Amino acid sequence: MGNPLLRDFSSKHSAPAAPQYGQAPYGQQQYGQAPQYGQQQYGQAPSAEQMQGWYDSPAASGEQTGRMTLDDVIMRTSLTLGTVIVFAVVGWMFPVLAFPAALVGLVLGLVNSFKREPSVPLIMLYAVAEGLFVGGISGIFQNVYPGIVLQAVIGTIGVFVAVLALYRMRILRTSPRLTKIVIVAMIGYLVFALANFGLSMFAGFNVRSDIEIFGIPLGVFIGGIAILLAAYSLVMDFESIERGIGRVARKYAWSAAFGLTVTLIWLYVEILRILSLLQQD
Numbered sequence: 611m612g613n614p615l616l617r618d619f620s621s622k623h624s625a626p627a628a629p630q631y632g633q634a635p636y637g638q639q640q641y642g643q644a645p646q647y648g649q650q651q652y653g654q655a656p657s658a659e660q661m662q663g664w665y666d667s668p669a670a671s672g673e674q675t676g677r678m679t680l681d682d683v684i685m686r687t688s689l690t691l692g693t694v695i696v697f698a699v700v701g702w703m704f705p706v707l708a709f710p711a712a713l714v715g716l717v718l719g720l721v722n723s724f725k726r727e728p729s730v731p732l733i734m735l736y737a738v739a740e741g742l743f744v745g746g747i748s749g750i751f752q753n754v755y756p757g758i759v760l761q762a763v764i765g766t767i768g769v770f771v772a773v774l775a776l777y778r779m780r781i782l783r784t785s786p787r788l789t790k791i792v793i794v795a796m797i798g799y800l801v802f803a804l805a806n807f808g809l810s811m812f813a814g815f816n817v818r819s820d821i822e823i824f825g826i827p828l829g830v831f832i833g834g835i836a837i838l839l840a841a842y843s844l845v846m847d848f849e850s851i852e853r854g855i856g857r858v859a860r861k862y863a864w865s866a867a868f869g870l871t872v873t874l875i876w877l878y879v880e881i882l883r884i885l886s887l888l889q890q891d
Contacts, residue, residue, distance in 0.1 A: 677856050678863045686867035693737035694744065694871065701745025708746025715739035719872060728864040736868070740875050751882055755889045762882040769837065769877055773844045782845050792842050799836060819887060833884040840877040847873060 701707055718736040722729065748759045776782040802817075810816040818829025847869045854862055 676860055678854050678858050678860050680851075680855055682860055682863035683851055683866045686863045687870050690733060690737045690867045690871045691874070693734060694741040694875065697738050697741025698745030698748065701742035702749040705746040705749045707742045708750070711739045711742035711746065715743050722868055728861055728868065730864055733864055733868045737871060740871070744875060744878065747879070748882070751886055755886055758882065758885050758889065761885055762878055765881040766874060766878040769841060770844065770874065773841050774848065777845055777848045784842070784845055784849055789846065792839060796839055796843070799839065818883065819890065827887040827890070829887045830884055833880045833887070836880045837877065840873055840880065843873045
């Protein structure tokens with residue numbers, strides 16, 4: 611009997627009956643029972659459809675990974691060469707700036723070459739100094755030998771395109787031993803150029819033009835060797851860029867741009883000198 615209100619309250623608030631042995635409570639899954647359709651067990655291998663989807667998805671680009679791309683190199687090189695051309699116009703109008711700009715460019719070139727990390731301000735300052743130098747000497751040579759600057763520009767572009775084409779066809783390649791020889795030859799050439807510059811400035815004697823072999827100025831032969839060294843330097847630049855794409859940080863695109871700029875300026879100056887020697891009386 612008892613109070614009916616108490617019986618109703620106890621029936622509503624009493625604990626639920628325990629499940630039978632082996633039966634899981636409501637909303638829970640029995641031990642060892644397979645998951646419902648659409649669910650994946652922990653640690654289960656991906657399906658063939660999932661793996662195919664991952665395989666078909668595009669690889670991460672250099673923009674996404676922060677690695678150097680060919681576009682990065684092209685953009686940085688265009689910026690440095692564009693700066694050289696802009697300040698070459700200034701140097702053309704004020705050739706007196708060529709000499710101090712050459713000294714500043716030499717110092718900045720050495721500093722940038724030995725830096726482990728590229729410095730964008732120093733690289734751009736180098737482009738400014740070299741632009742003033744190239745423009746100044748180009749204007750001087752143009753006044754003495756009309757048309758020589760255009761010939762030198764065409765020659766520089768021709769050598770660059772030829773080396774690039776031969777490199778793309780896998781004809782031109784570097785080797786560790788030859789690279790060491792070329793680097794030593796470059797250092798020797800730099801010492802010669804500085805010594806000859808000092809002789810021409812203080813002693814009035816220029817080895818390039820005052821010494822002849824079979825009636826040909828010695829500078830023509832020296833310039834030919836320098837062009838070969840510059841061409842090999844282009845191959846080293848191309849290989850360095852190819853190895854770095856997708857592997858090194860994007861900031862090293864500035865190093866690639868600096869290397870190409872140095873080589874192209876060197877190539878242009880040597881062709882300009884050879885053409886001037888061949889046009890001398």
